[in-house]
Amino acid sequence: MPKRAHATEGLEEGKLHPAKRLRASQASPEAVVEANSSQFTGTETVTSSATAGERPSITTVISWNAETSAPFLDTHPRKLASYGITSSATKGDKPNVLRQLITRHHFPDFVCLQEVRGRHGDTEWIAALAAAANGAEGPKYKAYTSLNRATRGARHFGVVTFAKDPSQVAVAREVEWDVEGRVMVLEMHDGWALINVYALNGSEYPWVDQSAPNKPTGKTRNQRKREFNKLLLEEVKQMQARGLRVVLIGDFNISLTKRDCYPRLRTEYPHALARKEFNEVVIPQAGVVDIFREVHGDKKGFSWFAKGKPQGTDCARVDYALVDRSLVDNVAEIAYLEDQEERAHSDHAPILLKLRDMDKIEQLD
């Protein structure tokens, strides 16, 4: 049975609506201004190829494995009422680090979070999460959540994609093959799709299918991890067959090559096999590119930093953007926001991705 995301009312599935296409340059004037400023990123901005007098429209995406959303919301009902769900710039005397991230980066068009750790039925919690991106000033984001369907146990996994301009979104949906809250798909009127992913962290513990929690699957989480990646590949192929260009972003829990790890790549069999399949099957068959490597070559870049250790002594690049080959020339910037301030409480650094002219991509259909 199809599972609908939370904020998808009024959206039709399956078909895009080119007639309703919206120019991103009209929708996001802040993003266009931001294209000329790398003040907060500390990275070089790729020079625009636009001709003089023509300013490229820029779509900015930030992806962050927040590890937990607790620091920017409060799930206790009394606390929710006390600060009011519409005003979450601060939670009590604690700063809202999500709001700070979004503000510091001039209100990106999309914000993808992973490991937000809520359950599908947590109505008040979901309202608090949706409110956490919005303050008194700035745009009001719409939140599209995919959350664990489990009714028992700890709150784990969960992704949310915040959209500054929901009118760009033709379809917001989860996927048929996941009930853990690991994938949020936004299909845009402009012919591309933003896929927010929190892939499995492998282990030899059994994998429990939360759609039938009492029935043993006979699979380990390492096995399900590889199965998840194959299912994601099939999902991508189906979307491409419908004419969509894909941008996958999030935490894939796989380091792709030796240079993506310090001090060393995990070479134990389950990790090595998952990596091999991802590199040799998933990425090539999906026709996507690890855009950080494409743009920056061998440059160091890490997205995960071991807790309790000095930064840089134990780290890996497991979060990345996998961009459709046909969109490589649309990429204006890709960077990891590795500073402690950017990571806040999380052991993961946010990813900053800027795409130009996404309102002008060639329609395949």
Next chain:
DNA sequence: ATGCCAACTAAGAGTTGA
């Protein structure tokens, strides 16, 4: 290089996370 740990849920132990 994780799981001896820490955090979480939900009422005791089980699950998760580079």
